[in-house]
Amino acid sequence: MSKRHIAIIGAGPAGLKAAEVAVGNGCTVSLFDAMPSSGRKFLVAGKSGLNITHDEPWEHFLTKYSGHELPTNQWNEILNQFDNTALCKWAAELGIETFTASSGKVFPKEMKAAPLLRRWIEKMRRLDVQFFYRHQVIDFRANGNTVEVTFSSPAGDDVKSFDKVIFALGGGSWRKTGSTGEWVALFEKLDIAVNPLTSANCGWEVDWDDTFIKETEGKPLKNLIVRAGAQSRIGELVITRYGLEGGPIYRLGPAIRSLTSPKVSIDFKPSHSEEQLIAKMESAKRNLLHEAKLRWKLNPATYALLQMHYKEQEGYSVKDLARTIKSYSIDLKKPRPIDEVISSAGGVKWSELDENLMVKNFPNIYCVGEMLDWEAPTGGYLLQACFATGSHAGKAASSIGN
Ligand SMILES: Cc1cc2nc3c(=O)[nH]c(=O)nc-3n(C[C@H](O)[C@H](O)[C@H](O)COP(=O)(O)OP(=O)(O)OC[C@H]3O[C@@H](n4cnc5c(N)ncnc54)[C@H](O)[C@@H]3O)c2cc1C
Known part of the structure; x- marks a missing residue:
């Protein structure tokens, strides 16, 4: 029997984590990104010290999240399955030591994102994850039990077929890192409802x-x-x-x-x-x-x-x-323009998703990371949720029963 083939689209932290979990569960994993390399916003986040999570009592941690109709129990369950301890352990397994600052914020000892990202990608390549850069998804559709995705790439438009697809397309800030929010129009065209992306964590x-x-x-x-x-x-x-x-x-x-x-x-x-x-x-x-x-x-x-x-x-x-x-x-007149802010609020509506983060009306399509409708303050809560949602959907998409 051939292995299940999962496409992850978006090579930020949420997509990379989904890919790592899915390949670890024995699936064939192809990772696509519109940009020429992985994790560009993650690298930007590391410029002033990569605050990957926060070390505080977990019940306080969980209160930091909000969003339109955020399903609190489901959300907490997702985070419980990949919490701040799991994140630090994961980093340690990559050889990246972390420390907790007096504020409770957790950073890699080297502060930067680059060493962690480099080791992470090396690990994924060893696990045989295939990377496809300069591949921008421009359309997708269900075809029986598979999903057909159309990519625009330097070689022209290309249609590829997968058993499952996990979208990790990010929010709407810092366009130059690839997080353009242009996916919103595509999702709305396919009747997947999205709350507008707006500036968050901003002046x-x-x-x-x-x-x-x-x-x-x-x-x-x-x-x-x-x-x-x-x-x-x-x-x-x-x-x-x-x-x-x-x-x-x-x-x-x-x-x-x-x-x-x-x-x-x-x-x-x-x-x-x-x-x-x-x-x-x-x-x-x-x-x-x-x-x-x-x-x-x-x-x-x-x-x-x-x-x-x-x-x-x-x-x-x-x-x-x-x-x-x-x-x-x-x-106050208005928030600062979305392109220059740390994160965006809004995203794929919770009513569109089941407990596995799969789109209810689009079987075999999952969404993770900042493209979902949740928000959190800075302090490591953003990355923690990207890792946790990526891990959750990666596990669900690669589980035999699903
Ligand atoms: C200046 C700055 C500092 C930050 N500092 C921190 C911090 O210290 N701690 C913290 O927790 N968070 C921080 N963040 C936020 C954090 O970086 C983001 O929340 C996180 O990167 C989101 O991860 P993601 O995987 O959901 O999406 P992204 O990291 O945005 O990745 C999305 C990927 O999808 C790709 N993509 C988009 N559309 C398409 C398409 N159509 N086809 C193919 N690929 C596509 C993009 O190229 C991109 O690589 C910071 C952000 C900024 C801007």
Whole structure:
């Protein structure tokens, strides 16, 4: 009996993991990518330190994921089967040692992605995975029990037939790495529903006043609580020419996007109540803004924001200032353009998929990685989910019963 032939399309971490599991289960595996090499976004991710996962109690880890109608139990089950311990063990088996930073983020000792990727691909070649680069999938269809995929390649268009196909086509950011999101149109044409890909883990644009931005561009705003709707995050923001960047605003992305008019409210003095701030202004009668700057120890950027807020107002009280500094509202225009952000939200809808990540109305087609409709903050959660979904579908597609 001939071996089951599985095509993996997309050679990012999710596709590579799916291929590794499927070949390990005895299938013939062909791996295709539109680009001339594997894992281009993975390599970009490694430029500033490849944060492959996070070392924290697993029940906390699992709370980091969201998405439209994310099926929590199914999702947790997928991650449980390839968790952060499994990921570090897998890296160790490739000869890549990892360490946990004080933040809980886990990195390879060498920090970079290249050594890990090189060893991973060497292992796959030893296992006889066939790599086909510059092969862009442009169409696919079911043909009886097989799937026919049309590729555009330098040699022209080519139709190939497989028993199973696992798509791992990525999200929509960093086009130059191959993650163009162009697959969305193809999937929609074939009636596979997709929630639009949108910027995630990103800064937001603000219409700053010219004078304000001249004084404050690049300035940090430290020790804040940032709120969006009912959610809040602690951390630091940076004022940029186009708006705001920083951990809290990245992590609040889903909450901000759910608001009809995107905005954040900032508490610049989390260590003080409104009453305590008012008490510190005792006997201040004139130059209230200036007094607030001194007595509340406001940094220059926070003071500039306060000045901008009260620029055209007269007759404000100490109470007004205290209230403003505890809940300073900033209207946000839109997230930064998708091409420059770390990850995208949206993707293949969960209602399209069964528990094996197979498309319900398209037997033998599976989807994994960032092209699915989940999102997570930075901190290693993105790669962990790519590995776990790749592993899950790789196992399902190569199991005898399926
Ligand atoms: C600057 C930056 C830093 C990051 N840092 C981290 C980090 O430290 N930790 C973390 O967890 N995550 C990080 N990420 C996110 C992480 O890199 C991605 O979530 C991850 O690479 C997604 O993996 P994937 O396999 O789903 O898709 P991708 O890695 O995007 O791979 C998709 C592949 O599909 C191919 N493809 C697309 N369309 C087609 C087609 N039609 N035909 C054939 N091939 C196609 C592409 O060429 C690509 O190779 C970072 C991302 C960026 C941009």
